[in-house]
Amino acid sequence: MLRPSSPSSFRRPRTVAVVAVSAGVALAGALGTSASADLQSRLGASQAKDRQLQQGIAADASHIQGFQGRIDDLRQRLDVLQGTLTGEEEQLTSLQTSLRHARAHLTILRLRYVQDRRTLARQLVGQYEAPKPSLVDVVLHAHGFADLLELADQFRELSQHNATVAGDVRAARTRVGLQTDRLTELEARQERVTQALQAQRDEIAQLKLAVVDRQLVYVRARSAKSAELTSLRANRGRLEKQLAAIQAKNARIFASAASGSGPGLPSGGAPAFSAHAGTYGFFQAPGTNYSVGDTPRIAARLDVMGKALHLHLIGISGYRTPQHSVEVGGFANDPHTRGQASDTPGLEGVPEATLNKYGLTRPFGGAAELDHVQLLGSI
Structure with a gap:
């Protein structure tokens, strides 16, 4: 396979809206659950009310x-x-x-x-x-x-x-x-x-x-x-205890992921991805295409990993046509144009070893490529 001369060749441009979505999803992934985000919001409101009182x-x-x-x-x-x-x-x-x-x-x-x-x-x-x-x-x-x-x-x-x-x-x-x-x-x-x-x-x-x-x-x-x-x-004390319990649980999950001791793919591989409304897993952003090449299997494995590690992962870029890839600042022959990659904010904190256990890899280094994944062995 023809590989680029440097990882920066495949960096994806971000619109302001996409950057905002990525940041929000990254925060959700860091907190681990929507429940913890809700508790954080309620605690913030409680502290504001405390100051007001x-x-x-x-x-x-x-x-x-x-x-x-x-x-x-x-x-x-x-x-x-x-x-x-x-x-x-x-x-x-x-x-x-x-x-x-x-x-x-x-x-x-x-x-x-x-x-x-x-x-x-x-x-x-x-x-x-x-x-x-x-x-x-x-x-x-x-x-x-x-x-x-x-x-x-x-x-x-x-x-x-x-x-x-x-x-x-x-x-x-x-x-x-x-x-x-x-x-x-x-x-x-x-x-x-x-x-x-x-x-x-x-x-x-x-x-x-x-x-x-x-x-x-x-x-x-x-x-x-x-x-x-x-x-x-x-x-607020009760909310803080609930949040501490959730954060402790998330810490254990991420510690397990960091040590590479996560559950990994089930026997027989990941089932076909099906859109759902759950809290954890993979969620395809509107207007994206995950039906070409490896993208369906990438989406399925991301879904299994997100549910196992309590991550909320949103795919903001799967398959792109060469013309569209060039329009958004990519290249006419990058992995997205072949249906081999997904840009998925929320993966930034997941170690490479954990990605490998789910048949995924982060092929390019650098902070800008932390959410770019492809199938392990497809490069």
């Missing part, structure tokens, strides 16, 4: 802290107002006690005033009804000069007493009236101050309750997010 919890905590500062400030203002209000209430109580004492004192003074007026009235009536003594009578009835002086002193003392009682009553009434007015005014002012302080305290207390209610919204939201985060992480 953590950001939400941090934002809620920031809001809660901001509200806490306002609540502490309002609490301090309430404490100050409560202390002031307590002092004002004590002063009001003291004023009310003083007012009661003043009113009681006024009552006593009024009683004394009434009593003194009655005494004064009796004295005045007695003086009026008694005959007015003349100087001659006073002198004649006096028992000596000393008695005369004593009588004069008694008249003078009586007059002074009557005047003093009347003055005391008038002064007491004035004092009591002034004190009553002053205490009444102080009591009224103190009541206004106390009511204003109570209103201010109630207003601040209502404001504090409103802030606490707003803070509670974020506290509940944070608690809900924390609970969701805990559940999310527990579920």
Whole structure:
């Protein structure tokens, strides 16, 4: 058989779409199963949700802290107002006690005033009804000069007493009236101050309750997010265990393939390839031709190997006409034009020894030719 001068003579050009398909299939082959790819996707979504929840919890905590500062400030203002209000209430109580004492004192003074007026009235009536003594009578009835002086002193003392009682009553009434007015005014002012302080305290207390209610919204939201985060992480832990089990299984499979201890072709060779919808095996890309030359047997052996090693292999190039091969950057006489080769992404990690066990070979070296296979012994 005519062979090319270098492996690069048979390198296949890739369109952007084909490169993307190859990369996706290579990743699927590396993971080993579509289940592991699904778990990886779910784990990625879980981690993204985890970050979102953590950001939400941090934002809620920031809001809660901001509200806490306002609540502490309002609490301090309430404490100050409560202390002031307590002092004002004590002063009001003291004023009310003083007012009661003043009113009681006024009552006593009024009683004394009434009593003194009655005494004064009796004295005045007695003086009026008694005959007015003349100087001659006073002198004649006096028992000596000393008695005369004593009588004069008694008249003078009586007059002074009557005047003093009347003055005391008038002064007491004035004092009591002034004190009553002053205490009444102080009591009224103190009541206004106390009511204003109570209103201010109630207003601040209502404001504090409103802030606490707003803070509670974020506290509940944070608690809900924390609970969701805990559940999310527990579920992610289960997914990670499942993925680890799948990866361990795939590692054992690839280790077996690398050591060349895989099952290989069954006795009697590979059955004829038939398209299927399974997870593992060979899958012919749309628009490709695997019906010419060796390509049907290549497809059948790739299918057996893919199922045995849990690989998802897609044939992106089988038989090509010389014209088509030249159009895509190949050569008019390369193995594809004779139906002797397949480009199959997903084979990159399969050792040559394992390929040989399935009657396949990778004839050309280089990273660009890792997915190019032909029948063993056909070269």
